[in-house]
Amino acid sequence: MSTHRVPWTHGKWTTPPMESQEEGGRLLVTAREGSDAWRETYYGFVHDDEHALLTDWARDEAVEVSFTARFEAQFDQAGILVRASDRHWVKTGVEFSDGAPQLGAVVTDGRSDWSVAPVPEWLDREVTLRVSRVRDSLIIRARVDDDAPRLVRVVPMDVDLPLQAGPYCCSPTRSGLTVEFHEWRLTEPDGGLH
Template sequence: MPEFESIPWSDGVWTHSPAAVSATDAAHLRATAVEGSDAWRHTAYGFVHDTEHALLAPLAVGEAVDVSFRAPWSGQFDQAGVFVRADDEHWVKAGVEYSDGHLGLGAVVTDIRSDWSVGYVDDWRDAEITVRVSRWADALVVRARADDDPWRLVRVAPFDGERPASAGPFLAAPTRAGLTVTFARWTRSPADDALH
């Protein structure tokens, strides 16, 4: 079983400041997204959005980061999870997004251009969701679960192990004001050593 080390909220640096942030106690952080915040590059939509709220700390090869959270999913494209960033054109966001009346579990992998993979998890709507990203020498391995359910493999994505990167909780609200996400956990541990 991996040994988990809690990451203090104060250790992270925001890519873009949320509309509001408050620590309800040592374990919980509440953040409210700015309306119009998002992360995407080019593909299918033709635009670049670089306004997500990601609280990042260094993530080395051989480490994993876990983030647990809850949110009142109601706005089109409300989203939260884990953001891994090397630079403006190389990053991954993984977690859940509310779209067209469904809660979707997926990932956006960006290597100059973004892609998106997603599947419905409507039964996770009221759960505490945990997203885990393990950094390997050539990949990120993304898993997620609701409450204490078994882990579900979400994505294995290429990611340059030579490039410095940071990771942590993120949220965005492309279409509305008032999305507030309560983050309950941010930990670092050894990376998962197997896919299966």
């Protein structure tokens, strides 16, 4: 398959954001205060009101999303959401936590987990996330600007499970987070892990 850009009008919101508008081919999304995606672990609560623009996602395909955002408040976040159901999903991207941007992923299979690594040098720069669906796995990679992509995580995923994927953002602790999504693409998956 060749790379093709997904039109912003092609997806459907899991929860509509406060505002979204297309401008010069980009999508500007303003998150609602209190929006998030999380299930139970440690905090004990369930949040299922993230702003994710999703479309059906085929096997042996990769989804890429590029964005910039001015992260300022605890848990401001943006990236890619992959969803099978409200109890089975993966979000990956940049999340502002403990005073710095963190690159990470949350894998939810009934309950959520969380892994992060600080990337303070990524603040206010263009981030590209890429998730490849290969055999029984999701391979998550990320890069900033034109740097080489780095491996974020390998996630087990049932090869026959119907999935949807696309850009997402959340703002659990404040109002006013606006994410500028530059592109949403479907393309060939990674040829391998290494």
